[in-house]
Amino acid sequence: MTKIDDDEGAGVSSAHSTDISVNSGRHSDSLTYVHKVGVPPKQSWFHEFKATIKETFFHDDPLRKFKDKSCLKKLFLGIQAVFPIFEWGRCYNLSKLKGDLIAGLTIASMCIPQDIGYAKLANLDPQFGLYSSFVPPLIYAFMGSSRDIAIGPVAVVSLLLGTMLQDEIDPIKHKLEYQRLAFTATFFAGITQFVLGFFRLGFLIDFLSHAAIVGFMAGAAITIAIHQLKGLLGLKKFTKKTDLISVMESVWSSVHHDGWNWQTILIGVTFLAFLLVAKYIGKKSKKCFWVPAIAPLISVIISTFCVYITHAEKHGVKIVNHIEKGINPLSVNKLYLSGDYLVKGFRIGAIAGIIALTEATAIGRSFAAMKDYQIDGNKEMVALGTMNVVGSLTSCYIATGSFSRSAVNYMAGCHTAVSNIVMSLVVLLTLVLITPLFKYTPNAILASIIISAVVGIIDIPAMLLIWKIDKFDFVACMGAFLGVLFHSVEIGLLIAVVISFAKILLQVTRPRIAVLGKIPRTNVYRNIQQYPEATKFPGILIVRVDSAIYFSNSNYTRDRILRWLSDEEEKLKESNSGLRVQYLIVEMSPVTDIDTSGIHAFEDLYKSLQKRDVQLVLANPGPAVMAKLHASNLASMIGEGRIFLRVSDAVLTFAPNMEP
Numbered sequence: 232m233t234k235i236d237d238d239e240g241a242g243v244s245s246a247h248s249t250d251i252s253v254n255s256g257r258h259s260d261s262l263t264y265v266h267k268v269g270v271p272p273k274q275s276w277f278h279e280f281k282a283t284i285k286e287t288f289f290h291d292d293p294l295r296k297f298k299d300k301s302c303l304k305k306l307f308l309g310i311q312a313v314f315p316i317f318e319w320g321r322c323y324n325l326s327k328l329k330g331d332l333i334a335g336l337t338i339a340s341m342c343i344p345q346d347i348g349y350a351k352l353a354n355l356d357p358q359f360g361l362y363s364s365f366v367p368p369l370i371y372a373f374m375g376s377s378r379d380i381a382i383g384p385v386a387v388v389s390l391l392l393g394t395m396l397q398d399e400i401d402p403i404k405h406k407l408e409y410q411r412l413a414f415t416a417t418f419f420a421g422i423t424q425f426v427l428g429f430f431r432l433g434f435l436i437d438f439l440s441h442a443a444i445v446g447f448m449a450g451a452a453i454t455i456a457i458h459q460l461k462g463l464l465g466l467k468k469f470t471k472k473t474d475l476i477s478v479m480e481s482v483w484s485s486v487h488h489d490g491w492n493w494q495t496i497l498i499g500v501t502f503l504a505f506l507l508v509a510k511y512i513g514k515k516s517k518k519c520f521w522v523p524a525i526a527p528l529i530s531v532i533i534s535t536f537c538v539y540i541t542h543a544e545k546h547g548v549k550i551v552n553h554i555e556k557g558i559n560p561l562s563v564n565k566l567y568l569s570g571d572y573l574v575k576g577f578r579i580g581a582i583a584g585i586i587a588l589t590e591a592t593a594i595g596r597s598f599a600a601m602k603d604y605q606i607d608g609n610k611e612m613v614a615l616g617t618m619n620v621v622g623s624l625t626s627c628y629i630a631t632g633s634f635s636r637s638a639v640n641y642m643a644g645c646h647t648a649v650s651n652i653v654m655s656l657v658v659l660l661t662l663v664l665i666t667p668l669f670k671y672t673p674n675a676i677l678a679s680i681i682i683s684a685v686v687g688i689i690d691i692p693a694m695l696l697i698w699k700i701d702k703f704d705f706v707a708c709m710g711a712f713l714g715v716l717f718h719s720v721e722i723g724l725l726i727a728v729v730i731s732f733a734k735i736l737l738q739v740t741r742p743r744i745a746v747l748g749k750i751p752r753t754n755v756y757r758n759i760q761q762y763p764e765a766t767k768f769p770g771i772l773i774v775r776v777d778s779a780i781y782f783s784n785s786n787y788t789r790d791r792i793l794r795w796l797s798d799e800e801e802k803l804k805e806s807n808s809g810l811r812v813q814y815l816i817v818e819m820s821p822v823t824d825i826d827t828s829g830i831h832a833f834e835d836l837y838k839s840l841q842k843r844d845v846q847l848v849l850a851n852p853g854p855a856v857m858a859k860l861h862a863s864n865l866a867s868m869i870g871e872g873r874i875f876l877r878v879s880d881a882v883l884t885f886a887p888n889m890e891p
Contacts, residue, residue: 335653420584428612450715465492
């Protein structure tokens with residue numbers, strides 16, 4: 232054990248370490264023991280590769296529960312792994328059913344009018360929105376691992392899908408072909424999600440930063456809201472473009488041509504105010520969660536009845552008209568599995584599928600954290616992918632987790648995914664029995680429902696927090712937001728991805744390198760910018776590299792260290808103290824790994840220091856770094872006596888009587 236009071240390098244083990252005793256000469260008259268950094272046992276390349284693959288793709292060790300089990304038990308556990316309902320279903324009881332039943336009925340009352348409106352966002356007939364809240368939630372209930380997420384169409388994905396599809400096929404002139412391409416895109420969205428989960432590639436969606444997603448969602452929400460002005464104002468002609476300028480030009484030009492319909496405006500604005508007040512009541516009191524949940528259905532019932540008895544449709548109020556009655560027809564033979572539309576369907580589906588996956592994953596993790604349970608991200612992807620593949624074969628378009636419905640599901644007291652089954656059965660009854668009653672539902676009420684739903688997507692507090700925490704993150708947020716708002720959803724998404732990758736590349740290629748000093752009355756060495764009271768030893772420069780060292784940043788790391796050295800030498804010359812830098816100590820505890828380029832960079836650094844008559848000293852390299860230092864003979868070049876467990880050990884060795 233060392234007698235130095237220091238927390239640097241704690242927990243570093245050594246397979247072949249030896250002790251060097253050095254008289255400290257400062258803290259006591261006793262000997263202080265300094266440990267050498269150990270070299271981990273050398274592994275074969277196969278075992279090293281196997282360990283890397285396991286840590287990257289199977290860090291949660293999904294097969295651990297199958298160890299030492301009989302074949303029958305393994306089969307049962309395998310079924311449970313694919314269908315979690317067989318695991319939690321064994322503990323299901325009437326108490327849980329009561330909570331799930333109430334939650335399911337509540338979200339069903341919310342989803343039915345939303346689904347009809349969201350289908351219009353995707354340029355599809357209203358029944359397709361209802362279809363997508365029938366089959367996919369049933370599949371997810373059996374395969375999903377989240378207890379709270381509510382499945383169905385969502386506004387952002389509906390808009391994204393509709394925007395990309397109409398760029399390929401006109402949804403009015405070629406209605407059937409448009410529907411076929413929508414089913415094809417949904418099929419490939421499911422395939423994309425399934426593949427990411429099955430091959431445990433879920434980490435790829437993490438490349439979309441939180442800031443970029445916040446900006447993208449806010450921009451999409453405003454785009455969706457302004458597009459509802461067509462239904463809210465009763466406009467006959469409207470632009471197909473989604474950018475703010477085109478939409479506002481279309482709105483104002485209609486004043487001089489067709490005009491606005493005051494009856495439609497009256498219906499839309501009145502019920503929009505009602506829905507927003509209901510949402511406000513729900514936020515102010517958790518006990519009133521049901522108010523915003525049933526408000527959309529109440530709005531639809533009242534507005535439909537008013538239009539029916541007044542025949543407002545004869546006065547320019549646009550209505551839903553016909554919604555096909557009956558359950559989902561099969562669409563297996565409608566998929567484009569060859570030709571140009573196959574490629575287009577794959578492209579659209581992959582993009583929309585990843586956005587849907589990102590939204591569902593974020594929602595699932597949020598509610599799992601609230602209830603203190605864990606969800607398996609890869610299982611979620613497989614479940615979402617499977618439900619969308621099956622959905623594409625049964626006339627559904629892309630479904631995912633809805634934040635507003637999931638929040639209501641959570642507050643309504645759901646216990647399991649049975650709430651999705653209840654919701655699905657209510658939608659089934661709606662399709663079979665009451666869709667004709669929606670004939671006189673005004674489009675204005677659907678516009679009001681969509682606007683009230685997307686208002687919650689705009690997270691202004693999150694944007695302000697991003698500004699306070701990280702300005703570069705805020706640039707990513709605003710880039711995605713403005714890209715969606717002033718150009719298109721696809722461009723906004725592209726900007727979000729590009730800025731997210733740019734940030735990663737910037738952080739990887741320009742790691743932080745700090746100069747360290749000694750905290751008074753301790754043996755702790757910290758960044759002198761963070762701790763101005765930290766002092767440096769004359770003749771010794773201590774730096775810390777806060778990143779792994781790879782080909783992308785190795786040259787920068789070497790050059791930055793040499794610049795710190797030059798700056799320190801300039802300061803010593805200006806002080807006329809007659810001292811010079813004799814030792815450069817590199818604190819390497821944050822350096823988790825180093826590649827060949829990094830090794831070469833340190834070799835060049837060593838040679839440059841030799842010319843300046845400065846000794847290179849390393850402190851606390853990790854096991855992976857230490858193994859590569861020895862494999863490359865760089866450790867021998869530097870010298871075993873110049874690689875230490877801690878910075879304080881190095882200082883005690885080379886400057887035992889020197890005070891800062």
